[in-house]
Amino acid sequence: MSGHGTPIPMTSRKCGPLNGEAAVPGDKSISHRALIFGALAVGETKVTGLLEGEDVLDTAKAMRAFGATVTQHGPGEWSVNGVGVGGFSEPDNVIDCGNSGTGVRLIMGVMATQGINATFTGDASLNKRPMGRVTDPIALFGAQSVGRSGGRLPMTIVGATEPVPVEYTVPMPSAQVKSAVLLAGLNAPGQTVVIEKEATRDHTERMLEGFGAEISVEETEDGRRITLTGQPELKPQVISVPRDPSSAAFPTCAATIVPGSEVFVPGVSQNLTRNGIYTTLVEMGADITFENERLEGGEPVADLRVRYAETHGIEVPPARAASMIDEYPVLSVVAALSTGKTVMRGVKELRVKECDRIDAMARGLRACGVTVEEDEDTMIVHGMGPGGVPGGATCESFLDHRIAMSFMVLGMAAQNPVSVDDGTPIATSFPVFEDLMKTLGAQITRDNA
Numbered sequence: 001m002s003g004h005g006t007p008i009p010m011t012s013r014k015c016g017p018l019n020g021e022a023a024v025p026g027d028k029s030i031s032h033r034a035l036i037f038g039a040l041a042v043g044e045t046k047v048t049g050l051l052e053g054e055d056v057l058d059t060a061k062a063m064r065a066f067g068a069t070v071t072q073h074g075p076g077e078w079s080v081n082g083v084g085v086g087g088f089s090e091p092d093n094v095i096d097c098g099n100s101g102t103g104v105r106l107i108m109g110v111m112a113t114q115g116i117n118a119t120f121t122g123d124a125s126l127n128k129r130p131m132g133r134v135t136d137p138i139a140l141f142g143a144q145s146v147g148r149s150g151g152r153l154p155m156t157i158v159g160a161t162e163p164v165p166v167e168y169t170v171p172m173p174s175a176q177v178k179s180a181v182l183l184a185g186l187n188a189p190g191q192t193v194v195i196e197k198e199a200t201r202d203h204t205e206r207m208l209e210g211f212g213a214e215i216s217v218e219e220t221e222d223g224r225r226i227t228l229t230g231q232p233e234l235k236p237q238v239i240s241v242p243r244d245p246s247s248a249a250f251p252t253c254a255a256t257i258v259p260g261s262e263v264f265v266p267g268v269s270q271n272l273t274r275n276g277i278y279t280t281l282v283e284m285g286a287d288i289t290f291e292n293e294r295l296e297g298g299e300p301v302a303d304l305r306v307r308y309a310e311t312h313g314i315e316v317p318p319a320r321a322a323s324m325i326d327e328y329p330v331l332s333v334v335a336a337l338s339t340g341k342t343v344m345r346g347v348k349e350l351r352v353k354e355c356d357r358i359d360a361m362a363r364g365l366r367a368c369g370v371t372v373e374e375d376e377d378t379m380i381v382h383g384m385g386p387g388g389v390p391g392g393a394t395c396e397s398f399l400d401h402r403i404a405m406s407f408m409v410l411g412m413a414a415q416n417p418v419s420v421d422d423g424t425p426i427a428t429s430f431p432v433f434e435d436l437m438k439t440l441g442a443q444i445t446r447d448n449a
């Protein structure tokens with residue numbers, strides 16, 4: 001697959017103990033939202049700790065194309081001069097969201113009720129992902145869409161000129177869909193209601209409140225019922241983006257499986273809608289201490305101290321899936337190096353990420369000598385115990401950053417080197433992954449350097 005320039009094959013070799021500090025970049029979900037909400041506020045929003053990964057940079061470009069002024073002042077330090085709710089102008093060109101499902105889906109939601117049209121595209125991975133989950137609800141507001149068959153990008157959205165508010169129950173656990181509907185509701189008069197049966201990451205709700213919108217959340221028998229009053233004036237904010245718990249999962253899992261390791265991972269968001277991986281690792285026997293728990297920019301954060309531990313398989317509760325959805329690939333690596341089997345159910349959403357993540361991990365793990373069972377909604381990894389994975393394969397990353405990073409982590413503890421055919425997608429979410437892991441002691445090489 002192409003989409004990120006010339007592929008860069010990478011290899012990770014068994015290494016000695018990982019030691020030191022792993023200060024991972026800012027949270028990707030919050031970074032996208034900081035730029036989008038900043039673009040909808042009247043005045044200047046200031047952001048520090050913004051993730052400068054490709055996904056977020058594509059959202060920054062998109063916000064400029066819709067009329068906001070987005071400026072970088074220094075590393076992670078940005079400002080956004082917004083145009084106000086309903087103030088987007090029609091872009092002159094196609095909006096390319098690269099590899100980012102979050103970017104395209106949230107932006108489609110925002111522009112869908114602004115009486116303008118826009119055409120969206122992405123890379124070879126994004127153009128395969130389903131957009132019907134957003135175009136269905138935005139049609140209720142009065143927006144129209146025409147894309148490729150199967151609801152795929154490239155796609156044009158004809159925004160509603162006289163949007164009506166809606167009540168919508170999100171049919172799958174998806175923070176992107178929930179957020180797209182809320183963002184569309186922002187420019188509809190009256191109250192838009194979104195119901196989610198299972199709680200998903202709540203950054204949109206928190207940020208809407210922070211920017212001054214009228215929003216309430218009720219826990220009901222049907223799930224979380226979110227009510228938003230449309231057409232508020234959003235007030236610019238000063239946002240400090242916490243470090244990304246999804247990125248932090250990579251050094252955390254690496255330290256857990258490489259004997260003798262001790263790694264300090266500072267300032268990681270412990271938002272309950274995001275921290276399922278840490279609960280799961282602790283249940284598996286990982287040695288993680290949560291130090292200096294505090295609030296930063298309205299998000300709970302902690303410093304993690306992670307030491308090597310022998311881990312064992314567990315049944316991961318399906319109810320936890322939404323809070324760790326992006327971490328199953330790297331969890332399956334820890335599972336392979338644990339004793340006993342790890343059962344992951346309720347994970348079919350993994351099949352519609354940057355690639356089919358169940359299939360990608362199953363293929364790569366099997367090539368490395370691990371037994372994996374799967375069905376549509378389940379992945380079961382038969383652990384080979386500490387040090388027990390043969391490795392020695394080249395795994396496909398399918399334009400998926402999390403798959404590429406997961407196999408790099410596997411290589412650190414497998415008996416033989418593990419390679420990926422292409423490491424370039426890592427730059428979408430964790431551009432400093434390679435350098436950071438090498439500083440800790442990982443042996444990662446670029447094979448065509």
Ligand SMILES: O=C(O)C1=C[C@@H](OP(=O)(O)O)[C@@H](O)[C@H](O)C1
Binds near residue numbers: 030
């Ligand atoms: O809203 C967000 O920022 C995200 C939601 C999740 O996607 P879904 O909404 O498709 O589950 C997650 O996988 C993605 O990395 C980021």
Ligand SMILES: C=C(OP(=O)(O)O)C(=O)O
Binds near residue numbers: 099100101
């Ligand atoms: C699924 C992911 O991102 P997105 O849907 O934004 O492409 C991810 O980062 O793991």
